[in-house]
Every structure is written in structure tokens, then in C-alpha cells.
Amino acid sequence: MRPLDALLLAAATPEPTPTMTVPAESVTPGPAGVIWIAIIVIAVFLLVWDMQRRVRRTRYRAEVAAELDAEQAAAAADASAVDDQFVDADQSEQPSDLEPPAPRS
Secondary structure, X not given: OXXXXXXXXXXXXXXXXXXXXXXXXXXXXXXXXXXXXXXXXXXXXHHHHHHHHHHHHHHHHHHHHHHHHHHHXXXXXXXXXXXXXXXXXXHHHXXXXXXXXXXXX
């Protein structure tokens, strides 16, 4: 077959034009579909907003708990240091077990 004949056959073949086989009312959402989509969008927005609020609150609570733990650890360390000072002071004031007791008058 010659190239010119192939071109003529391709040009002579009619192409079908697309036509709607389904009614337009069946494939469009209509007013009810638009309303339902709007309700879903609003619901998703409110859920995301609530989730962000809860995550933020949880993060703040964790930060406050960490600060309280640090304060308690610092207070315990200070109390331990003060207790050690009192123990050392008490031991230096008490007579040694090797020394004889002082006579009572």
C-alpha cells in the first residue's frame, strides 16, 4: 500500500462524535449534593480545630509537668544539701565515742 492511499483511507474514516448516554441530572450533584459537601467540609474543619486545641493543651500540660518535676528535683537537692549540713554539724558537736564522758558535778 502506498503512503498516499493510507492517508486517504484515514481521512475518509469518519470519527464518532461523543454524545451523552446518561442524563445530566444523574451525574451532577445538584443542590442536595452541594449542601452535603458543605456539611462535610464544616464538620472536618471543626474536627481539625478541636484536634489542634487538644494537642496544644496536651503539649502545655507536658511542659508544665516537666517544669514541676525540675522544681521538685531542685527542691529535693536543696533539702538534701541542707540535711547534710545539719548532719555534719550534729556530728561535730557530739563528743567522740573514744573520749571518756565528762564528769558530772
